[in-house]
Structures are given as structure tokens and as C-alpha cells.
Amino acid sequence: MSASIAMRPAVRSPRAWLRGILVAAVGAAAVATGPSPATAQPVGYVNFLDITPANANAELAGGLDPRLPTDPAVLGTALASARVDHVPPVRYAALLHQYWLALGAMATGIDLASWDPNAGFAANATLVDRVYANYGRYQRERAELNWAGMAGMAGASFAAGFWDLDGGRTALTVDAVHRLGTAVGSAVEALPAEAAALLPDDVRALATLGPATTAADLDWYQQRLLIMQKHIYFDMVPMHEAYLRAGRPAIDELRAAGVLDANAASAWRGIFSGTVEGRADATRRMADREQNEIVADQWDATASGRGGIGRVLSYVTTVAAQPSIPGTRSPGVVAPLSVVGAVGGATYRLQAPLPDFNWADRGPRWSYIGGDTVPAYARLVQDRPAEAYALLALPFVDFMDQQRVLRRMPALARDLGTGWSLTREP
Numbered sequence: 001m002s003a004s005i006a007m008r009p010a011v012r013s014p015r016a017w018l019r020g021i022l023v024a025a026v027g028a029a030a031v032a033t034g035p036s037p038a039t040a041q042p043v044g045y046v047n048f049l050d051i052t053p054a055n056a057n058a059e060l061a062g063g064l065d066p067r068l069p070t071d072p073a074v075l076g077t078a079l080a081s082a083r084v085d086h087v088p089p090v091r092y093a094a095l096l097h098q099y100w101l102a103l104g105a106m107a108t109g110i111d112l113a114s115w116d117p118n119a120g121f122a123a124n125a126t127l128v129d130r131v132y133a134n135y136g137r138y139q140r141e142r143a144e145l146n147w148a149g150m151a152g153m154a155g156a157s158f159a160a161g162f163w164d165l166d167g168g169r170t171a172l173t174v175d176a177v178h179r180l181g182t183a184v185g186s187a188v189e190a191l192p193a194e195a196a197a198l199l200p201d202d203v204r205a206l207a208t209l210g211p212a213t214t215a216a217d218l219d220w221y222q223q224r225l226l227i228m229q230k231h232i233y234f235d236m237v238p239m240h241e242a243y244l245r246a247g248r249p250a251i252d253e254l255r256a257a258g259v260l261d262a263n264a265a266s267a268w269r270g271i272f273s274g275t276v277e278g279r280a281d282a283t284r285r286m287a288d289r290e291q292n293e294i295v296a297d298q299w300d301a302t303a304s305g306r307g308g309i310g311r312v313l314s315y316v317t318t319v320a321a322q323p324s325i326p327g328t329r330s331p332g333v334v335a336p337l338s339v340v341g342a343v344g345g346a347t348y349r350l351q352a353p354l355p356d357f358n359w360a361d362r363g364p365r366w367s368y369i370g371g372d373t374v375p376a377y378a379r380l381v382q383d384r385p386a387e388a389y390a391l392l393a394l395p396f397v398d399f400m401d402q403q404r405v406l407r408r409m410p411a412l413a414r415d416l417g418t419g420w421s422l423t424r425e426p
Contacts, residue, residue, distance in 0.1 A: 045078040049087065051094035057298070058231035061116035068098045070113040072106060075099040089257035097259050100238035100250075107241065108134040117226035120219060124226055128159050131233055133396035138240050140392055144271050146279050147286035148240055149392055150377040151232075156324040156400040158225075174215050177316055181210020187352070187420045195422050198341040198350050202315040202358050209312045217306060221313040224302040228295040235294045236286070239264070248272060263289055280378050287374050288366070296362055303360035314360035321359075324399070326387065327376035331355035334372050335364070346424055353419035 053064035063070050069078075079099050082092045089096065105112040108130050117124065132155030139149030185207035188196050196204070239260060242250035251268050254260045260268070267285035270278035302310045318331050337356040340349045357364030381388045391399065 045082040045087070045092065045095065048078055048095040049082070049091045053094050053097070056234070057227075058117070058234045059227050061114065061118070063101060063112050064094055064098050064234065068094060070098070070102055070105075072099060072102040075102055089253055093257035093259055096253065096257050097238055100242045100254075101234060103245065104134070104233075104237035104241035107137075108237070115230065117230050118223060121222050121226065128226070128229065129396050129400065131229060132156065132159050132400075134237070136392040136396065138244060140389065142244060144274070144279055145240060145243075146283040146377065146381060147236075147267075149381065149388065150283060150287070150325065150374070151236070151290075152396075153325050153377070153388075153391060154323070154328075154373060156396070156402075157322055158229075159396075159400045174213060174218065177213045177218070177313075178211045180316060180319065181206050181208075181213070181312075184354070185211065187418075191350070191420075191422065192343055194341075194343045195348060195350050198339045198343075199352075200337070200339075200356065202311055203337070203352070203354060205308055205312050206315055206319075209308055210316065213309065213312065217309045217313065220306055221302070221310065224298070224305070224310075228298050228302075231298065232290055232294055236290065239268075243268075243271075261289075261293075263293075276382060283378065284370060284374050287369055291366055291369055292362065299360050299362070299365070303358070311358060311360065315358045318355050318357070318359045323373070323376075324402075325373060325376050326380055326384075326391075328373050329376075331357065331359065331368060334368055340425060343422070349421075349423050349425055351419075351421045351423075 048068060051065055051067055053068075054060075054066065055062060055064055069075055075095060075098055079092065079095055082095065102112055105115070110127055110130060115124075115127065121128070132152050134152075135148045135155060136152030138145045139152065184203060188199065188204065188207045239251060239254055242254060248268075251260070251265075255265045255268075263285055267282040267289070270280075270282035270285070272278070299314075303314055304310060321331050323330060332353060332355045335356045337352040337354045338349060339356075340347060342348075357368070359365040359368060
């Protein structure tokens, strides 16, 4: 810029001057963390207003909507202009959401534009691990972000499940599901018919459909989990990334835009309180949001899909779950199967080494997470913070590998075929 031009600020209105400063500042900040200065040219924001995201449920490739860029530099420039022009936040809600999502994806090491859960696990393997490692990063950097730490630590068992399910491309995991189904089926066949009829539908379906599960079934189920993982990321990462980079004002803007509802806003107030009670309430509220708002419908669709296979595979993963948070119990320990009914004219109790719920179902899933996982993590970070942070500091791939169910499959199949009892009630 020449000296003569630099000396003429008065020819610009104060509003235009402020817009230029903010656009330059936000654009520069985004470029500092973005792909290339060449992509950070000033853009208008009008085309980014009043967008109802077409991919809000994260079931397609890319970001929230194809009309929105995925480059955080471009998004940041447009967002700065909208703010300077005092556009109501609710009108640029999708732009704001996508901006923080894009920054989070970049920090995670994910190419938002090409992220496609429908491409299967092979195309998303590295991404799966990075998602959960990123959650752990949030709490390592800000101790008050307990939900993120819990998600990162619990994610090790879910990521291990992804890797285990990928064995469906060989005979290994298909054989493992067959072995579980056969073990349960053998135990069921040994029961009197009236006693077997007392068993929940999921157990009987595992016994009948489990041995016939195919690699294509496992691929389908894995794709459903990939979609839900991405959906949770779409919801949780923008607010956490915003808080990490810009603090409470960024959360307030997300709330003003309608990106956060009253429950999420209450969770953040708990975090802002700086109290143990506030953090605990925030963790519970965010877990409730994740399970009962974000992926509840997708779990329902998964459970009802593929002619009963959805329920079988969701029950298999419930049975095989090995929680990775110290102090968290497995589903079969929290809620062991025990049913009472008439057998041969008398009342009997049938007990089995299986969980009495399927975590594809909303109520039981929340009872398990809210009643066991959330309190266990709260105890861990409160009573043994050094242990919690040591686990969060482990390379995620190494921590996840310890949770692989295939390492436990022979013993698990053996245990599921034994431990059944049928006793007469007094």
C-alpha cells in the first residue's frame, strides 16, 4: 500500500473500516491454521444465510451442507462480515456451525469435504481413531471438559469394535459372531421349550440368526456406526472447538444462533461455574444430548434394519462390550439376564450370562450410560485424576488395541455357553 493511500482512512465510513479490520483479522487467523492463503480471499456471506443444513444428520459425505465451503479461512471471512453487518446470529447459524466444525476437523486431521461414512471402514479407519483421540485432546487441554475426556476414553472400546468388525472382510469376525450365536443356541436348545420361551427376543434371535450372519451384514452395521460417530462429531466438536479457541463468548454466540438448545446451554453453564457439581451436571447433560437427541433416531433405524440383523448385531456388541473406562462395568454385569415364568406347571427363574437389554434401545441404553458410565468417569477424574490423564495421554491406537474383543473371543464364547441356570422359585 502506498503512503498516500495509507493516509486516507477518512474516506471510508467507520462501519466499512471496522468491517475491513475484522475481515482481515478473522481471515488471517483462519489462514494461520488453514490450508493455504490463496484460498482465503474475501467472500460475501449472503449465500450462506438462512441455510437449513441438508446433511445435519451426517449421513452423507462432506460437511453440514454442500452450499457451504469446508475451508475454515473462507468460512471465517464470511462469518466476520456477517458479524460486522449485525446480521442476527440465527440467520448465519449454519455458517457458524460449519466454521467451528471445519476448524475442529482440521485440528483432528480430517478432510471434512471428503469424509464419507458410506465408504466403509477401510476408507475411514484412520479417521475413526482420530475422532476419539481428538475428544481426549480437549480434556487434556482444558480439564473442565469432562464429557470430551469420557468420550475419548470410552471411544477406545467403540473404536476397537470398528476394527473387530472389519474382520468381517475375512472369515474371522463372521466366524466369531457365528461362535457366539452357536454357543447361545446350544444353551437355549438344552432348555425345556417352556423355559426357552421365557428368553427375550434378542437372545433367541442371536441363537437363530447369529450363525447365519454374513460379511455383508457386518459391513452394513459398521456403516451405521460410522454414520452415528460422524453425527456426534458434527454436534459436539463445534461447541468444544469454539470454547477451546474463543471461550465463553463463542458458546454464547452458538446459543444465540440456535445451534445449542436449552439443555446444552445449561451444560455449558455448569462448566462455566467451575464447580465439581457443575462439571458433573455438564457431563451428564452432554451425554444425554448425545444419546437421546443426536443419535436416538439412528439407533432406532439400525435396530429395525436388515430383517432382524440390526437387532442381532447390536445385541452382539452389547454382549461383547468391554468398557475401557476404569470402574465401568460391562452390560452383563450391570444388568444380567434373569427372567421368571411358568415351566411345567411350576414357577422357575432362568438366569444367563447375558445382558438383559440391547443398547440399541433408548431407555436401557441411557440407563446403562447415565447410571454406570457417567458416574464411573466422574469418580475417575475426581478421585484419581493422575490415572485419568495418564490414560488420555496414551497413544490412542495403543489404548484402543487393548480393548479388542477378538482377543477375548474364545473365552467369551465359552462363558456364554455356560453359566445358565434354571431354578424353581419357592
